[in-house]
Amino acid sequence: MKPYRWLPFGLALVFLSGCWDQQLLKEERTISIGGLDQDESGMLRATVSIRDDFAVQTAVEDKNEIHTVVARSTQNARQLINAQVAGNYSAAKMRVLLFGEDLVRNHDIMPYLDAYYRDSRSPLGARIAVTQGAAENFIRLKKVGTRTIGVFVDQLLKSTKDMDITPNVNLQTLHPLDRGYDFCLPYLTSSNGIPTVDGLALFSGVTMTGKLNIDDSRLYLLLSDVKSKNLTITLKSVNREQASSYDFVTFAVHRFHRKLRVSVSQNRIKATLQLKLKVYVVEDPSDHLYKMKVMHQLEKLLSKELTEKAEQVIYKMQQANHDGFGIARRLMSYYPDFWKQINWNKEYPRVSFDTRVSLEILNTGITE
Template identity: 25%
Template structure:
């Protein structure tokens, strides 16, 4: 019996596949981040940041950075990527790339889907890879040193994600969200906009949001406008809303701890009416001029906050209507609620967004004052 079992096991080995297409780790160099720029002659310049292989035990003892950068140039992104081999003697592996930065120049001139086409077709890149647009050369941003993280690519990835979650001043764009947005009915996509403070080292920060329409960068909105956009998109998690004191430059601040925005579309006499109803719960962060000793005073503060939220959101909608950019995805809502009407709008090329009437009505409830003191702390 034992001989029969051994025979069966030995025979089964003949049907196992071997590693005919395997590759050793020493044949690869692993990508951390990528910067995409364009030269004056129109060619694409890639600055790729790679993980630096750890030294062998016998030669260990040296320090240095855990990464290095390499520049390649070609007529297309894919061609420039493959040129890594003629510089390093290894093939670039994209399975661990964390972040992609694209210069504003490239974003305005080229269709975003074309710039990122390789990353959607190749099997290695992850769809959760972060994407952002930079003021000036994108390469300069991945050459900076990180503050806390081990690499600048990790820092950019965390900045855009946590910046969105706790301040609502940006949107955590990645290959997945951008791909989904570029194939939506309105073809509007969002990506964080990065800047660097002049004459300062390691000074990268997120300064608002890049708005793409029909694949190209059309406008950049401020951090304040981004917070209103996140409310309209129902993507607001945490953030600060400020109210300026009457007759003073002082400002009171309130932290939004919970948010949900209800939206609906109605058609009245061929006019589109869009209703946005943000419902917010807030905590008092700083008081400068308000007093909340009574229920009536608290209600007055609620109304001030609601008025401020409404004003900020209406200002964003008015500005985007002037540019006729469907920044909030109104067309997507029309498509979902009334597909036939949306097909008519597309066929007749009706400027639905520019002519839409928006109705904004926020509801704010302050749940936490932060202390038992019912007036500004500096007042006796």
């Protein structure tokens, strides 16, 4: 037989050969959500929820099992959990990683993520959030309605991201390759046994130092120049000293332009922040916006109120030493000599902010 006739067989052997390092899903126990807390002993307390893959594949009732261990590190926790489960422990399909508030307020968050960054099969798209109280308490809810806790929290965080309440943050975005700004994470509370997003946990460097509520979170994202798709804001429109449902107006942000300028003069740092919003009114109980004079008055009133709220948000950020706008990065780039001379942790709370928010109503709806 001529040599070239063996060529098809040789190619078949190359392309049809099996994988020597294959890992079968049926032999693994995959977790959907994990949580890390500080144990009373000072050690790491890790909790995971493992979904029943057989139940998922056969469309029967979705079930999960909970395991908690006290470990020296994240990798040690994996080893201890692997000794408790029937099968090979795997975090490859983890949807959410929760951190208890006590842990991230008292410790550097990055060492607990090191094991994930070193593992080629890590779920870098897994969402991250901070919980009020222990993360274990949230995971031990097991189910919310018909969904397991991992699926529910994952969908909850996705929906708040889509509604521009929380930023798009996951294991990959937290990788410490690029610094010069501080990150924030969704903050979860429990309302009648149901996990609820209650704003943002602010970090200074790698530890949590403060919080923002839901309303402040929306404005924080705009001030941080995060693109908005479905952001709506409800503000007082008239009679600000009284509480009445007729005195509020809700608008959707159609477009916005944010401009930030950082300058240094006489060793003083000044940040000029301008935010221009173009909005659609989606609810106005007073129903007076068909009058141009009233609409222009409302634009001025809302612009003033948004400016005041923006100043309050920035004050909370400085109190928490949270540089969410990347002021430090601009100083590193444009004032490197000055940057080398200062103590940023002491200097940032003294940064002078000149903040202005303006609002223009483009559309008041289809009704008069």
